[in-house]
Every structure is written in C-alpha cells, then in structure tokens.
Amino acid sequence: MQEAGIKGLVSYPPPPVERERPLVMDNPAWAKPFEVFASLLGTPGANEADPAKLLALIVPLIFGYMFGDVGHGLLLAAAGWYFHKRWPALGVLFACGISATFFGFVFGSVFGNEHLLTPLWVNPVKEPLPVLMVPLAGGAVLLLLGMLMNAVEAWWAGRFRSWFLCDAPVVLMYLSIIALFFNSSALLVFVLALCWYMLGHLLVQEENRLRNLMLSLGGLVEMLFQLSVNTVSFIRVGAFALAHAGLSLAFTIMAESITNIFVSVFILFLGNAIVILLEGLVVSIQTTRLVLFEFFIRFLQAEGRTLRPLKAPEHAFLKRRKE
Known part of the structure; x- marks a missing residue:
C-alpha cells in the first residue's frame, strides 16, 4: 500500500464466528488437475478430506477400464x-489416456484390432462375464473407501462416538x-450389526427415543x-468396456470386408475417430457420474469456502503511465 501511495492503517x-475460514487446496502437481471433480460440488470444508490424490488413481482406473485400447489411449x-x-485440467486426460493404454494391453486391443496383441487378461467380446464382474467388486471397494473416509472426517470433527454407534454398524451390514x-x-x-445400530441410536438420542429409533430404521x-443400487451401478463400467470393444470391432470388420484399400482405410480412420469422440465423451460423463454420485456422497459435503485473494492496488507509477 505504501508503494502504491496509499496512506492508511491496517487492522486484523x-x-x-459464523463464517467458514477460506481454504486453499494444497496438492502436488500430479494430483492438482483432479481438484476439478470436487470443485463441481464446491470446496471441501476444514474437517473434510480433499479427495484429489485418491482421484488421481480412481478416475484413470475407471476411465481406462471403459476405454481400454492402446491406440486410442496413446492419442488421448x-x-x-x-x-x-x-x-491444466486436461492433465486428467493425460492420466486417463495412459490408463486406457494399459487396459488396451490387458484386453489386447489396438485401434479396435484384436489380432495384433495377445490380451494379458481376457478379450471383452469373447469373455464378457469377467469384464462385468470385476467393476462390481471394485465398486464395493470404492463405496467402502468413501464410508471409511467419513469415519476419518468424524474423528477430525470430534464426533467419532456418534459415527461408531450409528454409522459403523451400517458398514458392517453392507x-x-x-x-x-x-x-x-x-x-x-x-x-x-442391526442390534448394534439400534442400540447405538438409543444411546445417542435423548428424547423420543422410540420414535427416533423407528425413523432411524x-x-x-x-x-x-x-x-x-450404487454397487450394482458399477456394472456399467464393464458394460461400457464391452460397448467400446464391440463398436471398435464393428468398424474393423467393416473395413476388412471391403476390397478397396482406400475405402477400407477411410472406414478405419472414420470409425476410430467416431469411437474416440463419441465413446470418449460418454465414458468421461460416466466416470464423473460415478465419482460424484457413488463416491462423494459418502463423505463430501463441500461446504467450505475457497480463498479468493484481493487484487493488489495498482502502482501509482503504472497508473500515471496509462494516463
């Protein structure tokens, strides 16, 4: 303020007490792009976990599984x-592309061609059942992780007793x-676990215990x-992996059935462009949906306040130059 020629006193x-203190997310460069997911809801509060580092692993895994192809992944x-x-937010796309490349080797797919690589695991078109079941197990693990993060947040906020009595039995029942x-x-x-849940609610409630217990049940x-329902919804991850493999294979078969080399190459180029644009958009939407509505709702309220620094006053010398 002195450099800008402003005379005054500053007090703090x-x-x-009713205002949340502003917060700044502090993440390494590799996790910084993944802050965009939490920002879709708001800003994590002071007693809430910042999920960016976890999402740096979770989001590429979900995206890459649905979009497994070596060629498509390298392009992304x-x-x-x-x-x-x-x-900077497109750093998410780089990580997801690397993951899609890895799953391309797992599924043995290169630009939809299944004859160039031997799958490290299974071919989704030939063995669809395992491809559908693995995301189901992964979804259960992700939901449990969200509930455990809620436990950590309860510890930070000083309400772990309430979590242990009322929420921990839900984890055990699940x-x-x-x-x-x-x-x-x-x-x-x-x-x-059900008895634990009922006893916990009776201990927590001080008035109208029977009525509140019935509401809790x-x-x-x-x-x-x-x-x-949220667990079963993760089957869509496997379903989109099958859809991606099937659509890519359809264009490959169309190209191979045409004798004219130029038309065949054009169909391959057009087909892969359609798969990358269309499937890439759909898979991105599904990944975001799973993160927001299956994972975040377990622990993230996003009621924090983002720090927005005031702009520094313009220097008097620069102001005179503009005039």
Missing part, C-alpha cells in the same frame, strides 16, 4: 500432454450383505437399498 479484527494421452499447459453371496453364516453378522432401509 477477529473473523466472524498425447492430447492431454499437449494441451495441459494451456488448460459387508455382511456382500458376504451372504458366498457364505450364509454372514446373516448372523448382519443381525448383530426407516432411514437404514433406504441407506442399504441405496448402497446395493
């Missing part, structure tokens, strides 16, 4: 690397529902149903 009164990675300096598909004795674990039914 205590901040209003190249585009993300070229444009990320101008638009695990027992999954275990029921493999062992019927998990039903006993579910019943014990209704909320529990909705929560378990939502968890089950």
Whole structure:
C-alpha cells in the first residue's frame, strides 16, 4: 500500500464466528488437475478430506477400464500432454489416456484390432462375464473407501462416538450383505450389526427415543437399498468396456470386408475417430457420474469456502503511465 501511495492503517479484527475460514487446496502437481471433480460440488470444508490424490488413481482406473485400447489411449494421452499447459485440467486426460493404454494391453486391443496383441487378461467380446464382474467388486471397494473416509472426517470433527454407534454398524451390514453371496453364516453378522445400530441410536438420542429409533430404521432401509443400487451401478463400467470393444470391432470388420484399400482405410480412420469422440465423451460423463454420485456422497459435503485473494492496488507509477 505504501508503494502504491496509499496512506492508511491496517487492522486484523477477529473473523466472524459464523463464517467458514477460506481454504486453499494444497496438492502436488500430479494430483492438482483432479481438484476439478470436487470443485463441481464446491470446496471441501476444514474437517473434510480433499479427495484429489485418491482421484488421481480412481478416475484413470475407471476411465481406462471403459476405454481400454492402446491406440486410442496413446492419442488421448498425447492430447492431454499437449494441451495441459494451456488448460491444466486436461492433465486428467493425460492420466486417463495412459490408463486406457494399459487396459488396451490387458484386453489386447489396438485401434479396435484384436489380432495384433495377445490380451494379458481376457478379450471383452469373447469373455464378457469377467469384464462385468470385476467393476462390481471394485465398486464395493470404492463405496467402502468413501464410508471409511467419513469415519476419518468424524474423528477430525470430534464426533467419532456418534459415527461408531450409528454409522459403523451400517458398514458392517453392507459387508455382511456382500458376504451372504458366498457364505450364509454372514446373516448372523448382519443381525448383530442391526442390534448394534439400534442400540447405538438409543444411546445417542435423548428424547423420543422410540420414535427416533423407528425413523432411524426407516432411514437404514433406504441407506442399504441405496448402497446395493450404487454397487450394482458399477456394472456399467464393464458394460461400457464391452460397448467400446464391440463398436471398435464393428468398424474393423467393416473395413476388412471391403476390397478397396482406400475405402477400407477411410472406414478405419472414420470409425476410430467416431469411437474416440463419441465413446470418449460418454465414458468421461460416466466416470464423473460415478465419482460424484457413488463416491462423494459418502463423505463430501463441500461446504467450505475457497480463498479468493484481493487484487493488489495498482502502482501509482503504472497508473500515471496509462494516463
């Protein structure tokens, strides 16, 4: 202010107690682009986890699984690397392209051609069932991770007792529902967790305990149903992997069935362009949806306030030059 020729006094009164202090996300360069996902909801609060570092692993895995192709992945990675300096958020595209390239080797696909590489795992078109089941297990792990992050946030906020009594049994019930598909004795674990949940709500509530318990049981039914639906929704990751492989294969077969080399090359070029643009857009939307509505809702309220620094006053010398 002195350099700008402004005379005055600066005081720092205590901040209003009703206002959230402004926050700045502090992430390494490799995780910085993934802050864009949390920013779609707002800013994580002071007692909330910043998920950017986790998303640097989760988002490329989901995207790459749905878009597994060596050629397509390398093109996306190249585009993300070229444009990320101008638009830093496109660093996400670079990471997703590298992941798509890796899954291209896993599925044995290069620009939709399945004869150039031997799959490290399975061919999605020939063996669709494993491709559908793996995302189902991955979705369950991701939901559990979100619930555990909620536990950490409860510890930070000083409400871990409430979480342990009311939310921890929900995690155990969810695990027992999954275990029921493999062992019927998990039903006993579910019943014990239900008793834990009911006792916890009775201990937490101070008034109208019976009424509040009934309301809590209704909320529990909705929560378990939502968890089950969210888990099943991860099958779409495998479904889009099949759709990507099938669409790429369709254009490859069309090109191979034409004897004219120029027309065949044109169909291959056009088909791959359509797959990259159309499938890339759809897969990006689905990845964002899974992160926002299946993962974030477990722990992220995004009620924080982003720091927006004031602009420095213009120097008097520069002001005179402009005049």
